[in-house]
Amino acid sequence: SSGTVNVFAWGDYVQDNIKDAFEKATGIKVNLSTYGSNDEAENKLRAAGGKGFDVIFPSVDTGPNYYKDDLLGAIDESKFNVDKVIPSIYRASINLGATNRGKRYLIPCDWGTEAMTWDSETSPDLKYGTISYGDMWKSDMAGKVAVRQKSVLVSLAIYLDDIGEVKSDRAMDLYKSEDDCRRVFEAVTNYAIERRGNIGAFWNNATEATAAFTDAGCSIGQTWDTTGILLNRETNPKWRYTMPKEGGLGWIDTMAIPSGSENVDQAYAFVNFMLTPEAGGMFANNTGYNSAAVDADQHLNDAQKAAFSMAYPDAAAIDNLWWWPAQTDFFGALRTEYVEKFTNA
Amino acid sequence: MKALARTYGRTLSGTFVFLTAAWLLGMIVIPQLFMIERSLWVRQESTQLSLEIDRLYNEVSLLRFDAQGAADADKPAIEDKISGIEERIAELEAQEKAPQKVYTLSNYTRMSGLHFRIFVRTIVYAAMVTVLALVVCYPIAFAVAQVATPQAAAFLMLGLIIPYAINELLRVYAWLMILDYQGVLNTFLDWIGVTNLAAKQWIPFLESPAAVFVAMVYTYILFMVFPIYNTLETLDRNQLEAARDLGAPSWRIHWRVAIPHAKPGIAVGCIMTFMLSAGSYSVPQIMTRGTSGDWFSQTIYRQFFESNNWNAGAAYAFTLLVVCIVFIFLMMLVFRVGVRDIAR
Amino acid sequence: MLGKGKNVVLDGVSMVFGTFTAVRKTDLEIGAGEFFSILGPSGCGKTTLLRMISGFLEPTTGRVLIGGDDMAGIGPNRRPTALIFQNLALFPLMPVWENVAFGLEARGMPKRKRRERAMELIDLVALRGQEDKLPGDLSGGQRQRVAIARALAVEPAVLLLDEPLSALDLKLRQHMRAELKSIQRKTGVTFVYITHDQGEALTMSDRIAVMNHGSVEQVDTTDVLYDNPATPFVATFVGEQNVFRGKVAEVAEGFAVVEGPDGRLRGRVREGLSKGDAAMVFVRPERMQFLNGAGLDNVVTARVDRRDLEGPFVNLFLKRDANEIMVHIVNSGAAGRDLDGEQRVGFAAADALVLPTGDLARD
Amino acid sequence: MLGKGKNVVLDGVSMVFGTFTAVRKTDLEIGAGEFFSILGPSGCGKTTLLRMISGFLEPTTGRVLIGGDDMAGIGPNRRPTALIFQNLALFPLMPVWENVAFGLEARGMPKRKRRERAMELIDLVALRGQEDKLPGDLSGGQRQRVAIARALAVEPAVLLLDEPLSALDLKLRQHMRAELKSIQRKTGVTFVYITHDQGEALTMSDRIAVMNHGSVEQVDTTDVLYDNPATPFVATFVGEQNVFRGKVAEVAEGFAVVEGPDGRLRGRVREGLSKGDAAMVFVRPERMQFLNGAGLDNVVTARVDRRDLEGPFVNLFLKRDANEIMVHIVNSGAAGRDLDGEQRVGFAAADALVLPTGDLARD
Amino acid sequence: MTTATVAAAPAPIRRTREGRWASIVLTAYMVVFFIYLFAPLLVMTLAAFNAYDYPSVTQWRGWTLKWFDELAGDERILQGLWNSILVGIGVIAVSIPLGLSGAFILTRLQSRWNGLLYGVLVSPILTPGIILGISTLIFWRNFEVPGGLFLAMMAQATFIASYSMLMFMARLQRQDRSLEEAALDLGASSFLVFRRVTIPFLAPTIFTAAVIAFLQSIENYNTTVFAIGGNWTLVTEIGSRFRFGLSPVINVIGVIFVVLTVIAATTYVMLKERDRKARMAR
């Protein structure tokens, strides 16, 4: 192995301050590549046969996609400090896809949510505690809703389960078996299609999500936390972001070491560095996501703290999060199928 | 080979043949064969059983994790529980078969009704884009080739090329900014009083497929203009004058003289535009924000990258390729254009 | 069956492109039904003149009248003219009959009727049987005829032809000359024919206008033009000439004597030359004779340089210092084969023409 | 300064493309230093023949010998020939001198020396001062000369010219004929010259081979070819002819009498015709005369149809039933202007040639 | 006599009344068309000077040049730009010889298989770009070649060579074959023929093909994104930033490219024009 580490990360994850700090601390050079979606990361790694990178940042639920083709190496838990990861997150990740057949492959790095963003001027009544996924499907919202196709069907499933219209064990049935998955998706999609007129824009990335509100005229929708927070902070304070009462959609991004990694030691060094409170704080300030490192919150700046309290006004907001479970093959395929059905309705 | 060798000698001709062969085999055929091979099999496995095993493993992992923090007293009980589950796992794993690779045409045949509809719609849309591009570009090609002075023609050409200095993503994004509900065009209309953005009364350009058409025509203008220009440039101006002298009005001159002459160029332009639009991913993806329906290329993309079904994706892609090639031959038949004319 | 020709009058017409004068102020009257040629070297403005008549160019000054009507502002598609282009400009993708019928199609004649009419014209130009071929499948002469039929189909009063034969090879060109001429006679349409080939102009035309550098130097019937060219340019551009330079020594009774390096030469003269003026003596090669002792008005001695058989003629080239003298003798078997060395050649004063010195046609 | 010409022998050469025979078995000997023309209508196989000599085509049968050496298997770049292409094929992106020097460059001559040599050739063809221009900036005649200089630069023993003048206009073509001929004399190189223009062939060549449909019909000097064509095709392809058809009535002492719709006509005859055979009588238009009472061997009456001035000649066209008779009279002022109506024209038996009926050259 | 013919440029149609209407309509259409062509560029350029954090013109926050500064400090973008240029040059180096070879074989060899060969050689143009990228990557994996600039170049060259080939074929079909024969006849070796006759004839096309290859390479996303492996080009960098919100830095790059293209192309046109004038004058 050499004195470099090939990091394949989300575009905004490893910014210069982190990179410099790591290089200074360890003397290992970071060779950074970036991607913009899980699909891209996954498929690039797959096409490369698991080679070429030493650290990668998959979302925890996409783990199974990697396991199938043996793209990741198992984590040696003795080589990094398990206690540096917030224990509850570390534990939760087990079920969400971080382990496979008894071995751990993914180490939580950060987490975030996808929840409600809305225009508090045109909808002054909406607020934390009462706001619901269902608000997007009300009849007075025609053409004003911005959503991501892939997640909106899930949030709708949670909502419909909550109001008892489509029972799905808080959407967990989607992952249970192909038949259950199909049943729930079918019902949810039909519900959505009936109200398709509400959709003003679909988005797939932050650029589109922002534009959906600024250019496409949407006034409510489901966005990533960063989008909502930046809309509020940079564009207009009327934009608010918070958790709906059914619980926000929570995601965890992790760090993994591809099976073809040639710099395993350096990879662990990098992982360990990312989990230091200082790096975690830097990370959160850089990106607006929440670090999974213990004590990272000590290093947050004010803006980030303010944003956090807007998004998660109380502990319940976090406790109530709905975490994306590990993906199964049928889930991926069926979700695509119903997304297409909804999109093309 | 002999004909080639006579002019260029053995060494050079050999180099040409070698390079072409390397390109043909190493860069086109063999890589494509890999893909076609992929489209011909599926992986069969018993998902439900594997899921169950995975679930049990996760249970074990959880128990192990909890055991670390548990009181020492509880540990034996947990260990018992774990070993119980592990037995069950062993039992199930014995039943689990390795996934099997089965050769089949099912990737081709299993296209759902929806996908088929999208496919057909894409072909229709691509054809519409092609026709639109033709209508938009023909007058330009004609003007540059036949009407403008050579100097003016050079600058017009330059004007045509400049938009290609920027990346396709940006070009499309710019169109999005223009056509959006609160975009440049609607803002302008608001300003002259046609729409009222404050009251959310705007013209929803993006909701119609026309928005995609506008951006796509924009993106592929060059591919239509150049071939037509190239053929029209060779049209003897005397023919136009002869037609006029014989009393024909402008439209008839075009219909009877210029367009027939430009046919090979039109065919080539149409073929290229059709191909590119049928295979375009970023334009519909960015332009519509999903609100006006998918194009088939998006479906292919999702098969590959969201459904994780490369095999089906390869089959879809191959289908598209075949249909496009059929389209080419159809165009060549309709326009009576030979394979060779495409290069003109 | 075809409309009678109309006359064409150019009244002070000129054409300026930017700063370049392509056609200088020109007055010209072309009679109805006449076969009128415009002859001149490349670039002299022939095509420009023709395009003003056909309406593709508006003259910078002056008027074009056809059949007495001022054509100002009337486009090419509404003038009673039809133009045959140098390269014919047949529509390569239409079969012959559609080419011929195109003008009728443009006038909205129904398909059946126009095909009928086209067939009549195809008969006229002897192309029956070729009507469904594409122009590319025809020989040069046949294509030529299609172009004529196409132009005649619109029943023009004036047919304008821009070097229509220049793309053909020699034999065919000669053949088509006769054909064009006979079609012109049959139809009675006014032909305005452009060419830079003097042989073509001479054989076909009733009258010829010779142009040079944008102006018309002479308009006359062919015989007058050949025998009495008005300027050195016309003299040398039309037909072959032997040229002798010198100074006028004497002028009397329509004849002048020119003294120069070749001796004293006598020839016809028109007014405008007086003693001492620089002048040129022009003699056609066919008017020169080899003299076996016997004398003629003018005699020159020169060395036989070479003998070329040109078919009906034998050309003998003689050298006298830098001057080359050409003598045409009719090919009567062994004509001129025995001539050699220093020879005396002569010509009658009536066959020689004296003109003030001027530009010759380059060759 | 230039290599002497070599002779070219074609020994039973033929060329078959697929099933199409472009050149039938041909034997031909072209003398060293000769100006030899191959004349024939388009498509008769001239270019094919030339390409076999130059080495671009290998004959299907037979041998090509140049200077006595069998050329089988020797490529165009190793034969002592140089080819001048119909379109000249000058390298458009090289200046004149590089064009001329290209063959020397190919032989590895250093730049300085080859420029020197090129300049000599440029002088030879009178292009001094043009050496640094591109071919596109030259006039047609100048380009022609560059092509000649380029071909001569490699000091070929045989220069092959494929209709090199056909792209030029008439005046220039005539001028270049003389120039080519004089270059051939100066250099002594064997010229094999292809043309479909009989005038060109007649004026320049020492000998001419006339081809038709892939075979050589006659090889002779120009005078013989003109006066004694071997076949009706050659008779009509070379120069103008009046043709009278009929049946042989009498053969005696080298003369035959042919009876036909135009009466009894007497003319020279070679062996091979006997009484009763279908025959054709050929008379050149310049050998015919208008008879004012006086008789000649043969007399025909016909109506004057039209009179064309061709410059040195006046062509009179007479009609007799379907037959057209052409008479050339030297243009001596008013020649033939007074002739009209029914006329008697005649010609001497010695000026007429009787041949067995055969194909005529189409025109 | 003939020189005048050579120099005479085709005269533009000087229209009389009839034609005038047609030309007014055509001119009006051209104006509309060029507005269509340049409107997006204008929007994109304006957004580069907008102080707002996302590329936008409707959310106007005042003029700024800060995005230019930011570009200067953005190492990944600059490195990506450099990588793009490297790949572009590589693509030229690969696709031009390939395209030339294919064009020679297709135009010079008369064979029944030409149609098929042609079909296969142009098929990369028709294949979705993603698939080219992936198939290239998979193919080269057999030789242990990982994704990177090299593979990106190979994958792009696969289809860009087809475009070059089409251009070369068009040119070769217009070639006067007798030039090559003349050179051979003068004793030239095949190399000399190629170097002195064929290549100079093709030179303008080689130039344009290289420019087009470069432009296509620079702007390609779909193919590159897979073949590029851990490395990145300008476009893949833009693509991966799409998710986190584009910043007007991207527009700044666009503006710079447009300005560069305009300058380069204008000089090219001007030089050609001057050349033409010089030639006319001679």
Ligand SMILES: Nc1ncnc2c1ncn2[C@@H]1O[C@H](COP(=O)(O)OP(=O)(O)OP(=O)(O)O)[C@@H](O)[C@H]1O
């Ligand atoms: N539209 C134009 N603009 C500028 N100059 C022109 C234009 N049309 C013709 N000319 C110039 O006017 C002159 C006369 O041209 P014209 O075509 O009438 O010559 P021409 O006698 O027909 O010659 P040719 O025998 O070569 O056809 C030429 O010098 C030509 O370059």
Ligand SMILES: Nc1ncnc2c1ncn2[C@@H]1O[C@H](COP(=O)(O)OP(=O)(O)OP(=O)(O)O)[C@@H](O)[C@H]1O
């Ligand atoms: N490579 C070839 N394959 C098949 N046929 C050919 C080939 N080359 C020539 N021919 C045919 O052979 C015949 C003679 O052609 P060639 O070029 O020798 O004629 P030509 O006498 O030079 O005619 P032109 O005066 O038109 O140049 C023509 O009918 C031509 O179509």
Ligand SMILES: [Mg+2]
């Ligand atoms: Mg002209």
Ligand SMILES: [Mg+2]
């Ligand atoms: Mg030939």
